[in-house]
Amino acid sequence: MSFFAYTLKRIAYGTLVVVIIVATNFVIVNLAPGDPAVAMGGELVLSNPEYIKAVRERWGLDKPLIYRLLHYLYNVFLRLDLGYSYRYLEPVSKLIIERLPYTLLLTITSSLLAFALGLLTSVISVRRLGKTDTALTASSLVLWSVPVFYLGIMLVWIFSVNLKLFPAAGLIDVRNPKTGIYYVLDVLHHAFLPVTTLALALYPAYYKLLRDTMVEVLSEDFVMTFRAVGLDEGRLVRRHVLRNALIPAITLLGLQLGYSVAGAALIENVFGWPGVGKLLLDAVYVRDYPVIMGVFLITSITVVAANIVVDLVYAALDPRVRVGR
Amino acid sequence: MSRVFEVLNHLVGDGYGIVGVVLVALMVFLAVGAPLLPLPDPNSVDFPRFLPPSPEHPFGTDNLGSDVMSRTIWGARVSIAIGLGAALISSLLGALLGAVAGLLGGAVDATISRVIEIFLMLPTFFLAVLMAALFGSSMANLMVIIGITTWPTTARIVRGATLSVKERLFVEASRALGASSLLLLRRHILPNIMAPTISYTILQIGRAILIEAGLSYLGLGDPNVPSWGRLIYRGQAYVFSAWWIATFPGLFLVLTVLGFNLLGDSLLRYINPKLRRL
Numbered sequence: 001m002s003f004f005a006y007t008l009k010r011i012a013y014g015t016l017v018v019v020i021i022v023a024t025n026f027v028i029v030n031l032a033p034g035d036p037a038v039a040m041g042g043e044l045v046l047s048n049p050e051y052i053k054a055v056r057e058r059w060g061l062d063k064p065l066i067y068r069l070l071h072y073l074y075n076v077f078l079r080l081d082l083g084y085s086y087r088y089l090e091p092v093s094k095l096i097i098e099r100l101p102y103t104l105l106l107t108i109t110s111s112l113l114a115f116a117l118g119l120l121t122s123v124i125s126v127r128r129l130g131k132t133d134t135a136l137t138a139s140s141l142v143l144w145s146v147p148v149f150y151l152g153i154m155l156v157w158i159f160s161v162n163l164k165l166f167p168a169a170g171l172i173d174v175r176n177p178k179t180g181i182y183y184v185l186d187v188l189h190h191a192f193l194p195v196t197t198l199a200l201a202l203y204p205a206y207y208k209l210l211r212d213t214m215v216e217v218l219s220e221d222f223v224m225t226f227r228a229v230g231l232d233e234g235r236l237v238r239r240h241v242l243r244n245a246l247i248p249a250i251t252l253l254g255l256q257l258g259y260s261v262a263g264a265a266l267i268e269n270v271f272g273w274p275g276v277g278k279l280l281l282d283a284v285y286v287r288d289y290p291v292i293m294g295v296f297l298i299t300s301i302t303v304v305a306a307n308i309v310v311d312l313v314y315a316a317l318d319p320r321v322r323v324g325r
Numbered sequence: 326m327s328r329v330f331e332v333l334n335h336l337v338g339d340g341y342g343i344v345g346v347v348l349v350a351l352m353v354f355l356a357v358g359a360p361l362l363p364l365p366d367p368n369s370v371d372f373p374r375f376l377p378p379s380p381e382h383p384f385g386t387d388n389l390g391s392d393v394m395s396r397t398i399w400g401a402r403v404s405i406a407i408g409l410g411a412a413l414i415s416s417l418l419g420a421l422l423g424a425v426a427g428l429l430g431g432a433v434d435a436t437i438s439r440v441i442e443i444f445l446m447l448p449t450f451f452l453a454v455l456m457a458a459l460f461g462s463s464m465a466n467l468m469v470i471i472g473i474t475t476w477p478t479t480a481r482i483v484r485g486a487t488l489s490v491k492e493r494l495f496v497e498a499s500r501a502l503g504a505s506s507l508l509l510l511r512r513h514i515l516p517n518i519m520a521p522t523i524s525y526t527i528l529q530i531g532r533a534i535l536i537e538a539g540l541s542y543l544g545l546g547d548p549n550v551p552s553w554g555r556l557i558y559r560g561q562a563y564v565f566s567a568w569w570i571a572t573f574p575g576l577f578l579v580l581t582v583l584g585f586n587l588l589g590d591s592l593l594r595y596i597n598p599k600l601r602r603l
Contacts, residue, residue, distance in 0.1 A: 017443050025455075032459035141341070145583035147535050147554075149542050150575040153561050157568050168565075259448060266539055270561070280451070281543060284458045292455060299448050307446055 006315050014308045019073065021300040022293075026072050029289055030065060076297065083290035087283070092294035096276055102171065103275030105191060106267065107260035110198035115253050117199065118206025122245075125207075126214045126237055136207070144204040152197040152270035159193060166193045169272035194271040198264055202256065206249055213245035247317070251310050258306025262299045335595045342591030348584025352577070356401035364395040367551060375567045385569035387559065396551050397574045403552040404534050404578065407467050408585075411533035414472025416526040419479025424518065426480070427487025428510055438484070444477040453536055457545040464547045467540065471533045479525050486518040520596045528589035531582040538578055553578040 063071070075081045082092035121140075125133040143151075160168035167173065172186050217223065218241055226236050256263075265277025272278075276295055283291035336342035355362075365372075369391060376386040384393035426437035456470045490496060496513045504512070534553075540546055541554025548555075553574040560571025 017446060020443060021447060028455065029459065141586065142579070142583060145531065145535075145586055146579050147538050147542070147557075147575070147582075149539065149561075150557055150571070150578065153557065153564055153571055154575070157564050157572070161565050161568070262448070262451065265451070265454075266542070269543065281454075284454055285544070287458070292458075296448075296451055296455065299451060300446075303446050303448060 003315060007312055010308045010311055014304045017304050018297075018301055019077070021304075022073065022076060022297055023069060025293055025296050025300075026069050027065075029293060030068070082294035082297065085283070085288055085291045087286055087288045087291070092290050095279060095291065096294060096298055099274060099276045099279050100261070102273060103262070103264055103268070103277060104260060105187075106194050106198060106264045106273065106275065108257065109191070110195045110264075111202060111253060111256050111260065113195065113199035114202035115206050115249065117203050118210055118249070119242075122207050122210035122214060123237060123242060125211050126218065126241070127234065133211075137211070140204040140207045143200060144208075146201070147266075148197065148201040149266045149270050151201060152194070152267055155193055155197055156270070166190075168193075169270075171274055190271075190273075194264070194267050194273055197270070198267050201267075205252060209252060210242075210245050210249050213248060214241050217241045217244045251314070254306055254310040254313070255303075258303040259299070261302045262295055332592070332595060336588075336591055339591045339594060341587045342594075345584050345587030345589075345591055348580050349588055352401055352405060352581045352584060355398050356405045359399050359402055362398065364398060365392045367391060367395040367399040375563070377567070378569055384573040385567065387570045388563055388567070393556075393570060393573055396556055397553070397577050400551050400553045400556055400574055401577065401581070403464070403547075403550045404537060404554070405530075405581065407464060407471070407537045407552065408530040408534035410464075410468035411471035411475070411537070412526050412529040414468055415475045415529055415533070416479050416522060418472065419476035419481075420483045420518070420522045422476070423480035423483030423485075424487050424510065424514060427484040427491060428506060428514060434484075437480070441477040441480050441484075444474075445481070447474075449474045450536065450539060453540060454543065454545060457540050462540065462545050462547055464550060467537055467547060471536050475529060475532060475536070479522065479529065482525055483518055483522055486521050487514055490514055490517045521593075524589050524592040524596060527585055527592060531585035531589070534578065534582055534585070 121136050125136045156168045159166045167190050178186050262277045268275045268278040280295040336346050370389045372386045372390045374390045376382050378385045422437050426434040453470050453474045538554030541552050542558045546555045556574035557571045563570050
């Protein structure tokens, strides 16, 4: 199969997956107890007969479930209309787009940080097996078991409550608003703790993957050959062993970035960060169904897209993959 | 019986394994024995509010005047029960579908594999949030929700294990002698996939406890029982004035999850000696 044909096949499959996810999502919401009209249009429906009529017509709520599902898919995919939030009375797409930059600031920065930290510590681990390795491995195992929101709360307790180094919550200092470069610095100051928390939570996966792969590669024959001819150990790890271990780690990073749209929901909740994840959680509390479904849809699309990109990169690097499926 | 001894021997010899055993045993002991321990009533609100840790209240008291240590230990019951229940549902579902897919192959395998693939792409936690919000979050609901959002991990592993067992000569021979699929499943496949299934179930318990904690932290836990996630959720508001309310339940949560993770990892090393080098 040519690379082009493989690409088309993956994209077609990915689109199908997204449609299935949206449909499942729709059915879950509609199976839930309560009137779907209330779910779709919210409390306004109860008080405003004009609005109820508009909402019912727009979403075809008076029709059978299968018809409504098709109607919803039509609205979402062909008209790119995710509906209106009843809480904010604004289009769901607008709400998401407004919050996206703040979320991406957290998620992309912390994913890259976690990757870099994993790279650094795993090389140290492999270079000096023994006590350093044990300490690094043990600490990554502990971090792996800490719920991300608890980590956040503990960092707030240490760095905000006791050391008073960083603000505990929010995007900016609302009592002392700034402009220009000072606004940016203020946002970064507020982003420090959430980014650190998320990076620490994501880090163990990279460390474990890189370290374990490198230890495995170190036992291969070519390593023995290199050692036999007297290649410097540091150079061996950097140039040959690490390079072999990087591919799965970059895959993980790619998949991780797929979750960056709403993947920081718990952290955004801890730090009162006005991102997409917080939008979703607030929507859950007030049963703002259009927003819940919209965020879920966008998240699913990015996750599926990330999967496809990772697959394609693989296929480009290794032609055997294309034949495999 | 000698097999059990062998496993225990491995766990003791494997540094991380024994730590896992001790942590899990301790937490399960606290969870089971909570009613027998000399603790104040976890729901009592008779103590002064916001007392810092002291000899009478080693973990302090919370915003309602309850003893935090008592609530934390009783919380072990809820968190571990939900973790166990969810992991069992998830593993039974996963092992069943995985074994069926691996054993039958063909169209059945293709269908199940696609479902697994799609599920693995779903943002699991959000699906759980959505379902907990829509269908309510009693303890039983939470177990089912976490179970049906996490089964694909086990299913994929069991499917792989089944496929590799199926190829082995003794299974081939048994089939050649006319054994039915059901007999093959019962006599050859199941005994051989038990070990990985149990190991992953134990890892799944840790994961389920974390998911439940996340849901509870968001206010989507069972409001009638104090799980660790709910205790942290309550304590977060007071992190500036009373750090102990969230800190201690969280510490127990971390140790429990760590225990299950270490135990599960160690069992995987027992089954697959190749991993021991790492």
